[in-house]
Amino acid sequence: MNDNSKFKLGLFIILATAVFFAALFILGTMDRFKEKAHISTLVSESVQGLSVGSSVKYQGVPIGNVSEIMIYPTDNVIRIDMEINISKFKVQQAGQAPVTIPIEAFNEHVAEAVKKGLCCRMELEGITGGKYIELQMVKDTSPPEYDVKEFGLAYTYVPSQPSLISDLRGSVTAILAKLESIDYKGISDRTNAVLDSINERVNSPKFDETIDNVNAMVNEARKSIENLEKLTGSDVKDKIDTISQNVSVAVNAVESLTKSVELEIKAIEFGKIAENFRSFLSTAIRTSKTLDETLFNVDNGVDALIELIQYIDSDPASLIQGKKKPKTDADDAQGDGKKR
Amino acid sequence: MKNPADSIIQCGDMAFQLKDEVVSLISFVGDVTAALWEGIRHPKRLRWKDFLFYMNTCGPDGVPITIMISALMGVVLAYQAEVQSHKYGADNFLPMVIGCTILRELGPLMVAIVATGRSGSAFAAEIGTMKISEELDALRTMGIRPTRFLVVPKMWAMLFMLPLLTVIGDFVGCAGGYMVMRSELGMPLDVFLRLTRQGVAVKYFIEGVLKSVVFAYIITMTGCWRGFRTGSDAIAVGRSTTSAVVTSILFIVLTDAFLAKLFTVFYGWQG
Amino acid sequence: MADNNAANPAPAAIEVRDLSIGYGSRVVLDNLNFRIEPGQIVTILGGSGCGKSTLLKHIIGLYKPLRGDILINGRSIVTADEQEKRSIMSEFGVAYQGGALFRSLNLAENIALPMEELTNWTRAEIRKRVSEKLALVHLNGFEKYMPSDLSGGMIKRAAFARALALDPKLLFFDEPSAGLDPLTSDMLDKVILEIREKTHATIMMVTHELPSIFRVSDRVIMLSAEKKGIVDDGSPAYLRDHSADEYVRTFLSRGGTYKSNSTEPDHA
Ligand SMILES: Nc1ncnc2c1ncn2[C@@H]1O[C@H](COP(=O)(O)OP(=O)(O)O)[C@@H](O)[C@H]1O
Ligand SMILES: [Mg+2]
Numbered sequence: 001m002n003d004n005s006k007f008k009l010g011l012f013i014i015l016a017t018a019v020f021f022a023a024l025f026i027l028g029t030m031d032r033f034k035e036k037a038h039i040s041t042l043v044s045e046s047v048q049g050l051s052v053g054s055s056v057k058y059q060g061v062p063i064g065n066v067s068e069i070m071i072y073p074t075d076n077v078i079r080i081d082m083e084i085n086i087s088k089f090k091v092q093q094a095g096q097a098p099v100t101i102p103i104e105a106f107n108e109h110v111a112e113a114v115k116k117g118l119c120c121r122m123e124l125e126g127i128t129g130g131k132y133i134e135l136q137m138v139k140d141t142s143p144p145e146y147d148v149k150e151f152g153l154a155y156t157y158v159p160s161q162p163s164l165i166s167d168l169r170g171s172v173t174a175i176l177a178k179l180e181s182i183d184y185k186g187i188s189d190r191t192n193a194v195l196d197s198i199n200e201r202v203n204s205p206k207f208d209e210t211i212d213n214v215n216a217m218v219n220e221a222r223k224s225i226e227n228l229e230k231l232t233g234s235d236v237k238d239k240i241d242t243i244s245q246n247v248s249v250a251v252n253a254v255e256s257l258t259k260s261v262e263l264e265i266k267a268i269e270f271g272k273i274a275e276n277f278r279s280f281l282s283t284a285i286r287t288s289k290t291l292d293e294t295l296f297n298v299d300n301g302v303d304a305l306i307e308l309i310q311y312i313d314s315d316p317a318s319l320i321q322g323k324k325k326p327k328t329d330a331d332d333a334q335g336d337g338k339k340r
Numbered sequence: 341m342k343n344p345a346d347s348i349i350q351c352g353d354m355a356f357q358l359k360d361e362v363v364s365l366i367s368f369v370g371d372v373t374a375a376l377w378e379g380i381r382h383p384k385r386l387r388w389k390d391f392l393f394y395m396n397t398c399g400p401d402g403v404p405i406t407i408m409i410s411a412l413m414g415v416v417l418a419y420q421a422e423v424q425s426h427k428y429g430a431d432n433f434l435p436m437v438i439g440c441t442i443l444r445e446l447g448p449l450m451v452a453i454v455a456t457g458r459s460g461s462a463f464a465a466e467i468g469t470m471k472i473s474e475e476l477d478a479l480r481t482m483g484i485r486p487t488r489f490l491v492v493p494k495m496w497a498m499l500f501m502l503p504l505l506t507v508i509g510d511f512v513g514c515a516g517g518y519m520v521m522r523s524e525l526g527m528p529l530d531v532f533l534r535l536t537r538q539g540v541a542v543k544y545f546i547e548g549v550l551k552s553v554v555f556a557y558i559i560t561m562t563g564c565w566r567g568f569r570t571g572s573d574a575i576a577v578g579r580s581t582t583s584a585v586v587t588s589i590l591f592i593v594l595t596d597a598f599l600a601k602l603f604t605v606f607y608g609w610q611g
Numbered sequence: 612m613a614d615n616n617a618a619n620p621a622p623a624a625i626e627v628r629d630l631s632i633g634y635g636s637r638v639v640l641d642n643l644n645f646r647i648e649p650g651q652i653v654t655i656l657g658g659s660g661c662g663k664s665t666l667l668k669h670i671i672g673l674y675k676p677l678r679g680d681i682l683i684n685g686r687s688i689v690t691a692d693e694q695e696k697r698s699i700m701s702e703f704g705v706a707y708q709g710g711a712l713f714r715s716l717n718l719a720e721n722i723a724l725p726m727e728e729l730t731n732w733t734r735a736e737i738r739k740r741v742s743e744k745l746a747l748v749h750l751n752g753f754e755k756y757m758p759s760d761l762s763g764g765m766i767k768r769a770a771f772a773r774a775l776a777l778d779p780k781l782l783f784f785d786e787p788s789a790g791l792d793p794l795t796s797d798m799l800d801k802v803i804l805e806i807r808e809k810t811h812a813t814i815m816m817v818t819h820e821l822p823s824i825f826r827v828s829d830r831v832i833m834l835s836a837e838k839k840g841i842v843d844d845g846s847p848a849y850l851r852d853h854s855a856d857e858y859v860r861t862f863l864s865r866g867g868t869y870k871s872n873s874t875e876p877d878h879a
Contacts, residue, residue, distance in 0.1 A: 005396050012400040016504035019511045020549070026533070028542025390715065474711040477673050481705045482725045483697050 037084040037106050038067070038155040041120040041133075042077050042148060045166045049131040050122060056082045058135045063088045066133065075146055080120075081155060082133065110156045113137070122163040136161075361569075368487075368565045375488040376495060387493045394497035398459045402505055406454055410509035413450050414516025417441060422524050431525055435532050436539025438517035443540060444603075447510040448548045449596055452555035455502055456588045460563035463494055464584035467567025468577040476568070491564045495557070502556035503549045510548060547603050554599065555592050562588035622685030624649040624781060624813035625670060630679035632662070632669045638677060639665050641839040645832060649684075652807060652814040654824050654847070656862070657834035663817040664708055664785050666834070670815070671703055671783055672696055683781070701729065704779035708786050708817075710766035712758040718745070718769055719754035725776045744772040747802055749795075764791045771799060775806065782806070784816035788823055800826050821863065833859050 047069060056064040064084035071078050086106045090098035101109070110118065119138040122131045138161055148157055162170070379386045418438050425434060467490055470476050479486050514536070521527040566584035570576045623646040630643040639662040647653050655663045669676050672688040681688050683699050691699060712721045719741050726737045745751045748768035758766060771787050784803075788796040800823050806812055818824060824831065824847050831850055833842040835858075843850055843859045851863035 005400075006392075008400040009392070009396050012403060013504065016507050020504070020507045023507065023511065023545050024542060027537060027540055027545050393715070470714075473709050474707040475713055477668065478705065478707060478711040478713075480673060481671055481700055481703055482728060483701055484724075484728050 035086055035100075035103055036064070037086045037103050038081060039084060039110060039158050040079060040081050040153045040155040041158050041160045042079050042146070042151065043120075043122070043160045044077055044146070045122075045162055047078050047080065047122065047131070049124070050080070050133070051130075054130065055125070055132040056084065056135065057132055058088075060134075061088060063135075072151065075150075077146055077151075079151065079153075080133065107156050110158065114156075114158055118158055119161040120158050121161045124164075131163075364569065365565055368568065369561060371485075371487045372491050372495065372561060372564070375485060375492050378488060379492045379496070385488070386496070387489065390493035391496055394459075394494050395501055397462070398455065398494075398497050399501035399504060402455060402458050402501075403508065405458070406451055406505050406509050407512050409450055409454055410447065410513040411516040413446055414438065414442060414513035414518075415520055417446065417513075418517035418520035419524070422520060426525075431527070432535055433539070434521060434525075435517070435527075435535035438521075439514060439536045439540035440544055442513040442517065443510050443548045444544045445548075445596070445600070447513050448506050448551040448555060449592070450513075451502065451506045451509040452552060452559065452592050453589060455498070455505065455556070456559050456563075456585055456592065459494075459498065460559040460588045461581045461585050463560060463563030464567040464570075464581045465577055466490075467564055468570035468580045471568065471570045472572065472574065472577065486568070487564075491560065494564065495560045498556040498560045499553060502559070503552045506549055506552035510545065543607070547599075551596065551599055554595060558591045558595060559588050562591060621649070622682065623647060624651070624684060625815065626682040626685075627670070628680045628682070630669070630681060631677040632665055632674070633677055634665075638839060640834065643679070643840060645841065645844060647813060647815060647830075649813050650807065650811045651829050652803065652827050653816070653830045653832060654828040655815065655817045655832050655834060656819075656824070657842075658836055661834045661836035662839075663834060667705075667783050667785055667815070667817065671705055672700055701777075702780045703783065704774035704777065704781070704812075705783045706767070706770040706774040706785065706787055708789075710758070710763075710770040712761075712766055712769055712773070714758050716758075717754065718750065718756050718758070718761070721758070721769065722773045722776055725773070729777065740776070744775055745769075747775065748772045749798065764795060767791060768795070768799070771802075778810055780810070780812055782812050782814045782816075784814070784818070786817050786819070788818060788820050793822075796820055796823060799823075803827050824863075831863075833862075 050066060050069065052066055052069060054066045055062050056066065064082055066080055067083040068081040069078065070081075084106070086103060087100045089101045089106055089109070091101050091105075092098050117138050119136055121134050121136060121138075123134045124130075125132045135158065148159070418434065421434055421437050422431075425431065425437070467476070470490070476486050479489055518527075518529065518532050521532055522529075563584045566580040566587065570580040625647040627643050627645050631638055631641045632643075633639040643666070655666060657663050665674075668674055670681055670683075670688075672681075672691075676689060680690070683702075686695065686699055688696060688699050712718075713724065716724065719738075722741045722744055723737050726732055726740060732740070741754070742751055745754065748771055750765060750768055750772065753761070753765070758769070761769065767787060767790065771784065774782060774784065788799050791799070803814060803816075804827055807814065828847050830845065831847045832844050833850070833854075833856075834840070835842045842856050843854050845854070847863060850859055852860075854860045854863075
């Protein structure tokens with residue numbers, strides 16, 4: 001082997017070894033020396049999308065990673081441990097470069113902040129359905145459903161807030177429960193009974209006398225029906241919380257209307273309304289039909305809502321992604337319901 | 341081929357041939373491993389001059405082609421990934437994607453494939469030629485184990501040089517990726533480095549280097565084995581060179597898949 | 612083996628019993644039987660491709676015979692285990708047909724290799740012996756040459772020198788003088804006779820050079836591809852005059868004009 005190739009071999013070995021150690025240093029060892037603090041939280045919702053290594057952010061600044069996720073099955077609680085890179089937390093001293101706070105000071109700071117409302121909350125990250133944990137000051141903290149002390153956490157405990165997704169799920173579920181509790185069939189039956197009794201009594205001579213009252217009734221009925229229509233045609237996405245109110249208002253209106261129609265009809269002297277008979281009958285039949293349709297639409301709306309909830313459950317990312325419009329957009333879900 | 345019995349006989353022949361190959365490979369592996377062990381116990385018996393010679397041919401001489409292929413691989417990978425993920429605004433994931441892919445998979449794999457083409461085939465050709473010119477017979481009549489004499493220096497050289505080549509290939513590949521990031525996205529170097537460090541664990545880098553040690557073993561083993569299995573005519577050398585490359589790449593890719601799974605499982609244990 | 616030893620107190624240097632050799636399922640030579648006494652110089656003769664090199668390689672233990680046994684100084688090389696085989700082979704010196712010098716080593720290193728690998732000799736001793744052997748074949752001064760820089764004849768002579776490196780008791784030469792000029796060929800013959808004088812080595816060689824055969828050989832074994840076996844066996848002069856086979860007589864009296872059953876020349 002001549003000198004030239006000896007030089008080449010030596011140079012090669014030295015360079016490659018240098019690159020090797022440089023890569024080791026750049027990729028790993030630097031983090032080794034950084035001081036880590038730990039915090040824990042407990043959640044009772046699903047942590048689907050969160051994994052060991054997921055980022056932890058403090059008001060949007062990445063400050064660490066999830067280091068451990070474990071389940072306490074008896075309490076149905078999931079514990080999340082986080083490793084915090086405290087070099088992100090600095091103290092400013094006049095006229096000097098900012099200094100990383102010591103680890104004890106950090107722990108104190110966290111404990112203090114928790115009293116003032118510091119909370120963990122799972123948030124969706126990017127397009128993948130992955131999640132990160134956001135540390136945030138929250139004004140009205142809801143108390144956890146379990147006793148934190150029981151778990152004997154070694155790390156500083158930071159309470160958790162239900163995530164946006166679980167908030168949304170909760171309210172939609174409540175609406176569904178309310179909608180389900182409405183006795184559509186009862187309403188419909190009662191209306192039909194009313195119409196039947198109208199049919200019976202139109203032959204009565206006293207009918208004419210109450211025609212004015214009935215006309216007013218019909219007007220009111222129209223208003224109620226319009227209310228129902230407004231509900232079904234409205235933008236559910238924006239008013240998802242008010243749907244149940246609207247529905248119950250509309251249904252109450254229909255119910256009270258039906259009751260008063262009944263009362264009025266009992267008092268009718270049918271003989272006096274012979275000339276108005278036909279026009280009233282047709283109005284009443286139309287009212288009944290519209291009411292049926294409305295109820296049908298409410299039903300469809302409920303179906304669409306259920307679908308939406310299932311969809312959000314299976315693919316939470318779609319909520320913020322907004323790409324697959326026809327399914328994720330609440331508005332369109334409502335539209336779908338109407339078209340069927 | 342009129343007689344159906346002929347094809348049955350042919351199948352049987354092929355099965356026997358395959359069995360022969362497998363048995364020969366396994367005993368060759370055993371032979372070489374014993375010789376390697378002997379070399380560790382008696383370093384004086386190692387043929388140092390050959391070792392240096394092969395270090396040179398496997399290492400520095402392979403740098404230009406390794407750099408070229410790795411850089412292009414980095415550029416192409418980064419470009420393809422960039423086109424796709426830019427649509428989703430996931431530019432910041434790119435350094436991680438590029439880093440992980442190159443350090444864990446493509447770097448070691450491409451460097452190993454280049455080394456197979458350069459060194460593995462050369463080993464097969466060299467030993468094959470020696471077989472045809474009766475040099476192997478001469479060694480055996482002198483009482484010298486051909487594996488110790490011919491394979492061990494090559495093996496040590498490859499075991500040392502391929503990881504170093506892989507380190508260089510990794511580096512150049514990432515540099516190629518950075519060039520695309522810079523020209524397509526205007527990503528500054530410090531941002532690229534920071535994102536790479538964030539997304540690429542040092543264990544991935546070590547994984548790649550460890551893989552390349554295994555690949556070095558495979559390349560040398562297959563190349564030399566094919567050389568020893570060379571037939572007795574002149575075309576046979578060409579045949580065994582080709583089959584050294586093909587067999588070795590096949591083994592490398594299979595091993596790579598296996599190792600990828602193994603490392604993932606290992607990382608899983610690690611938590 | 613016991614009865615054999617009883618009949619001949621000194622075992623043959625090489626004894627071949629019912630030997631069949633070939634490659635794979637193909638038989639090249641069938642049912643060979645012969646003995647070579649210590650100190651004999653035997654020439655294997657035969658048309659190109661009839662299996663002379665094959666026979667040589669089987670005798671030195673590179674291949675396993677299809678059938679039969681080969682005894683070297685009374686020890687079977689066929690059934691020997693690895694260690695015994697190595698000990699038997701350590702007494703061999705072999706010069707292959709193509710030289711088989713190691714391309715990566717220069718001439719001196721090639722000849723020094725068996726000494727380095729198999730003896731405890733010092734470097735100085737090895738260097739001395741190497742130049743001795745090179746001088747024997749008139750190659751001193753070419754120590755630093757690589758085999759690729761040597762002519763075919765020089766490679767043959769170097770291979771010859773390497774075969775002598777350890778002063779072995781059994782020497783095998785496969786066409787050592789083929790392609791050499793007559794003077795060099797004469798020189799090799801002289802070296803062969805000298806070696807026998809000094810070390811009483813048994814020598815088995817393949818050659819086509821008639822003058823060389825008559826000068827050095829005690830005995831000729833004639834092989835034939837058609838018979839896949841021995842045609843005749845005896846001293847060269849006797850076979851030339853009295854062989855029962857006409858082909859043998861013609862071959863030995865006219866030399867190079869024998870008709871070969873192979874279309875290709877055996878060596879470059
Ligand atoms: N390694 C081998 N494998 C298969 N056949 C071989 C091999 N070497 C030689 N042969 C065949 O065996 C026969 C004898 O060859 P060889 O012994 O070299 O002849 P020669 O008498 O000219 O030295 C030839 O027909 C040759 O083709
Ligand atoms: Mg021959």
